[in-house]
Amino acid sequence: MAWMGNQSSSRxxxxxxxxxxxxxxxxxxxxxxxxxxxxxxxxxxxxxxKEAVIQQDLIEHTLLERDVMLKCNNPFIINMHCSFQTITSLYFILDYIPGGSLWSYLCGLPDTCLSEKNTRFYAAEIILGVEELHDKKVVYRDLKPENILICKDGHIVLTDFGLSHNLRSSNQKVHSFSGTAIYISPEVLLEQGHDQV
Known part of the structure; x- marks a missing residue:
């Protein structure tokens, strides 16, 4: 991966x-x-x-997703090595995580149920990833099993930051309705606003 280390000298x-x-x-x-x-x-x-991103007014979300991955240096956040574009498309070069998603893993288990030990392990790593995002003033609004990837060594990484929100201050609240319907938090549903806590 050395070729990605110095993006300015290696486009x-x-x-x-x-x-x-x-x-x-x-x-x-x-x-x-x-x-x-x-x-x-x-x-x-x-x-x-690009056309779909523009038509759906997702330019800001796309730039934020890129920026979140670039500014986070954490083993529990997907690593982006570089980005580039063509006339029609945007490209993000990310770590390949061969273990698939936590969702796929759960679907392959008897009764789709994790052991208590594995639940604690994954929960701890998810918290560490979310904590990194919060330290960078990022609200991750799409935390779900499909966006949690499992590495070869069994550790997890969080991915897909397109719905994230960058806070200007640590006490700011976000009031927009965003996320995947079945995983939306009570604060969002009750329109109370949500922050990084």
Whole structure:
């Protein structure tokens, strides 16, 4: 991964990567497993359609997602190595996390139930990731099993910061209705506003 260490001296483009397979897709883009041609390293390439981002008025959200990943240096937050664009798309080059999502892991368990020991382990790591975001004044408004990835070594990383909100001060509250419906907090549903706590 040394090639990513100094982004200013090593500009990456789409031609530097070989697509291997589709990892997932959402409303505004796709995530591909890619190989860096020079190093052979595997990465996840998140590709966002510029037209869809503009039409849905998500430019600010997209820039915030990029900025959150760039400013967080934490083992429980997905690492973004670089970003670039073409005429039609935006590209985020992220760590490839081969274990899949916590959601997929849960679906493969008998009764979709974690042991108490594993629940404590994952909860502790999720808290450490969210704590890093809060330290950076970021409210993560889409915490759900689908956005928690499991590494080869069993640790987790948080991903997908498109719905996050950057606070100007630690006592600011966010009043916008945002998140995935079945995971929205009571504070959001009751329109009480929510902060980083």
């Amino acid at each position: 990456q483009t789409l031609k530097d990567f070989e697509s291997i397979r589709l990892l997932g897709k959402g409303a505004f883009g796709k995530v591909w497993l890619v190989k860096h041609l020079e190093t052979g390293e595997l990465y996840a390439m998140k590709i966002l359609d």
